[in-house]
Amino acid sequence: MKIDKVAVLGAGYMGSAITFPLSDNGITVNLWGTWLDDELIDRCKNGPHPKLKKLLPEPVKLFNSSKLEEALDGAQYLFIAVSSEGFLPVFDKALDHLEQECPVLTLTKGFIDDRGKVKRISKAAMDLFRNHSPDRELKWVSVGGPVKAVELSNLIPSATIYGAKHSNLLDSVKSFETDYYRIATFNDVAGVELSSAFKNVYAIGLGMCDGIYKTKNRKEYHNLCAILFSQSLKEISLIVEWSGGDEMAVWHLAGVGDLYVTARSGRNSKYGELVGEGTVPLEAYNMMLEDDLIVEGYDTLKLGMQWIQEKDERFIEKLPLLKALFNIIFHGYDSESELEQFVRGYPYSE
């Protein structure tokens, strides 16, 4: 099937950046902004995207929040790139207008509090979908991997990983590939989704390490960073395996690749740095929020921990680094002594 039209919900960084490779494939893209993005959508009509600082591709059609139905009209694929809090309300509305069988590809990461119960986004989406259409199966793709939106919009070579259950769905999404936007596919949603979510959490730990050593005026502590990096991936792989996913996702773009990028740059590691330097964790979160920087890893740590505890409280004991990060950020433990204690117990048996 030739793909002519795709809708993208969410006009922030990633939703807007994905329009570049889609347009370069000759696809008409309907970009819809949420009620928070009405002004942004208006500005894109007459100038560069305010976050990407770049004109969106010519064929992209812009829709403000009141035009959801129009934006979805005729869309053969749907990308969702809203914030995790926005996901359920947006998806709920979209389901009223979505064509049957339209695959849903989500760039949203993290966990969702679905009326008091913490869920993976794919799970929350499927539960909602089942209410709407009890007899159909949601065609779901979790999009992960190391893609910074600004770089993608500047056509810096990027690779992403699309995780889905069915191979034919994965084959079809290869249509979105360009020379600079490469797509790897993976036959498991949980592996991709959980790697993408938790890498933001563990990037905080790596940033924390920078913050701690900065205050000591020390430049060389790579050995310690490597322990944290390696353990982060090990713990993500344990989480994926424990939740029934395929841990091989972790050893590919969604884990290894994405943690590498996220630790090198970005708001999560920056947040960790502030905490490592001694800023009170909640204050650091609010400081960044004032600059319009939502620290996703903070929210994912909170909800992710709750998600784990609801499933099996004892499992936390297998995740000493996650536990240390949680204690530092939500229980006020000292970052340096927590990390030191973590290292003294290293390596941990499974």
Place this chain on the structure above:
Amino acid sequence: MKIDKVAVLGAGYMGSAITFPLSDNGITVNLWGTWLDDELIDRCKNGPHPKLKKLLPEPVKLFNSSKLEEALDGAQYLFIAVSSEGFLPVFDKALDHLEQECPVLTLTKGFIDDRGKVKRISKAAMDLFRNHSPDRELKWVSVGGPVKAVELSNLIPSATIYGAKHSNLLDSVKSFETDYYRIATFNDVAGVELSSAFKNVYAIGLGMCDGIYKTKNRKEYHNLCAILFSQSLKEISLIVEWSGGDEMAVWHLAGVGDLYVTARSGRNSKYGELVGEGTVPLEAYNMMLEDDLIVEGYDTLKLGMQWIQEKDERFIEKLPLLKALFNIIFHGYDSESELEQFVRGYPYSE
């Protein structure tokens, strides 16, 4: 068995740094320098180690090259930390004096040209050992993982991975652990050894990326680095598996952790940067050699490629990044266009 005495052959960065955790365990360390290190050993007698810029621990006994027999006298464990070219001659001499059953732990990385045939160091060592003692089995440990020597000597928290065939040998080496020097163990030599060798090669590629984009005055190309980082580990895992090792080593300290550190800092990535900026690869190698910086990854790329080709020439086709690096460094191909071509073909099937 209580460990009282250990010999370390090679008084460069790593051989000297390992004396810190050993001494802190109350072990008497005999540190022997090769014929290239006689002056260095003399200087250590009256002041700080010239490379580490630090006094060695009090209980370390220093031996110059003529005193190998004395250095080995009574040693219950032997660490070897000479260069890869020095490994066979030093090990050959050592075998004349070594106590029966003394385990050999090597920090030397890379490949060895053993009279025209390229071998993994462990293989070359075992062949040599068999000539000396046809009826005994060499107790061999490959030491890998992300440990920069200067940081270890400054007691920055570090973790290493010791790979060996037998569990009881691995259990015994846990005696070398301290609070700041953590030891993970792994039941496979090849996985640790090959990860440690090839991470130096792939770190060149990551540095190259820095060099290329520096010349374009671009600061943001993390997406591309992540592709290279992820593919590097994938290729190392393929190499390990192909050679009969356990690829899980790659997903632990020896691969993931060590590539992370090596890409962030060190001579291999620096070398790659020079090449990415346009310096002729051989010239860049020689420039660094003049500063006493041996680019191990360069030598490992040359010998490692030969090692692969001698075993099965077709296997190279499964390693497109390694092939690109080889073409750039040994065949004069342009780094930018080779990497671009690599990305255009990404992802690669196995």
